[in-house]
Amino acid sequence: DAKTTQPTSMDCAEGRAANLPCNHSTISGNEYVYWYRQIHSQGPQYIIHGLKNNETNEMASLIITEDRKSSTLILPHATLRDTAVYYCIVRVAGFQKLVFGTGTRLLVSP
Amino acid sequence: SAVISQKPSRDICQRGTSLTIQCQVDSQVTMMFWYRQQPGQSLTLIATANQGSEATYESGFVIDKFPISRPNLTFSTLTVSNMSPEDSSIYLCSVSVGTNEKLFFGSGTQLSVL
Numbered sequence: 001d002a003k004t005t006q007p008t009s010m011d012c013a014e015g016r017a018a019n020l021p022c023n024h025s026t027i028s029g030n031e032y033v034y035w036y037r038q039i040h041s042q043g044p045q046y047i048i049h050g051l052k053n054n055e056t057n058e059m060a061s062l063i064i065t066e067d068r069k070s071s072t073l074i075l076p077h078a079t080l081r082d083t084a085v086y087y088c089i090v091r092v093a094g095f096q097k098l099v100f101g102t103g104t105r106l107l108v109s110p
Numbered sequence: 111s112a113v114i115s116q117k118p119s120r121d122i123c124q125r126g127t128s129l130t131i132q133c134q135v136d137s138q139v140t141m142m143f144w145y146r147q148q149p150g151q152s153l154t155l156i157a158t159a160n161q162g163s164e165a166t167y168e169s170g171f172v173i174d175k176f177p178i179s180r181p182n183l184t185f186s187t188l189t190v191s192n193m194s195p196e197d198s199s200i201y202l203c204s205v206s207v208g209t210n211e212k213l214f215f216g217s218g219t220q221l222s223v224l
Contacts, residue, residue: 043114043202043215044153087152097143098204098213100153 004088009105012082018075020104022088025069030092033064035073037084038103044087047073078108112137112207114216122222123193130189131219133203138183141206143213144176148199156201159186193223 005023012018024033034049048055048062050071055062061074075082087103113136123129133142142159157178158166165178180186190197203216 041218043204043217046212046214049211097155097158099155100145102152 004090004101006086006088006101006104008102009107012075012078012106012108014080014108014110015077018073018078018082018106018108020073020075020086020088020106021070022073023070024088024090027068027090028092031090032092033062033068033071034089034091034098035060035062036087036089036098036100037082038087039081039084044100047086078106080108080110082106083108112139112205112214114203114205114214116203116216116219118219119217120220120222122224124224125194127193128189128191129193129221130187131201131203133186133188133205133216135184135205137207139205139207141213142180142186143204144178144186144188145202145204145215146199147202147218153202156188159188190221193221195223197221198223 032049032051035047036044037047038044047059048057050062050064052064052068064071085103085105087100089098091098115134117132121129144156145153146156147153155168156171156176159178159180161180161183175191177189200218200220202218204213206213
């Protein structure tokens with residue numbers, strides 16, 4: 001799997017948008033970008049994934065650059081419950097395992 | 111989606127003993143995986159649990175230490191054998207459903223070895 005690079009930590013004010021960047025410069029053409037998050041003491045939770053088009057669901061938006069070498073996860077109105085470690089992962093869809101990097105620890109403050 | 115139940119949720123064990131962790135899913139799943147998360151660290155894949163055959167282990171993990179069973183499409187067990195304090199971690203079961211686009215995770219088993 002291609003490797004990803006994420007900032008170690010980020011802060012965000014409650015109610016503001018949280019923009020979490022991820023670099024994946026060696027991504028292959030058939031690899032998707034996945035985002036998961038892990039709230040303290042819980043298992044990771046799927047957020048969103050995409051190949052090359054921007055994606056949006058009820059949790060977040062995913063913006064992938066045209067060259068697919070980086071992406072940004074956007075939480076449009078962060079709440080305290082969004083405090084978690086966010087993992088950006090590249091993976092061939094339908095191909096088995098997820099390989100986790102170190103992730104970004106997002107702290108949402110009042 | 112899938113509802114995953116892991117048992118036990120936590121345990122404290124003595125050095126040299128073994129613990130078996132169970133993962134039960136509420137529907138048939140295509141793939142099942144076991145991960146380890148050491149304190150303050152990210153998740154590391156231990157192995158893929160294959161239904162009806164031996165598990166596929168990642169580099170650094172061996173069957174003698176982490177035997178895995180998967181007797182059917184909804185259940186798997188991971189045993190941590192001959193435990194030492196270095197095995198103190200959270201162990202997580204993960205499954206994929208249908209087209210295998212997404213993985214879902216159990217809430218994990220917090221293991222402490224004294």
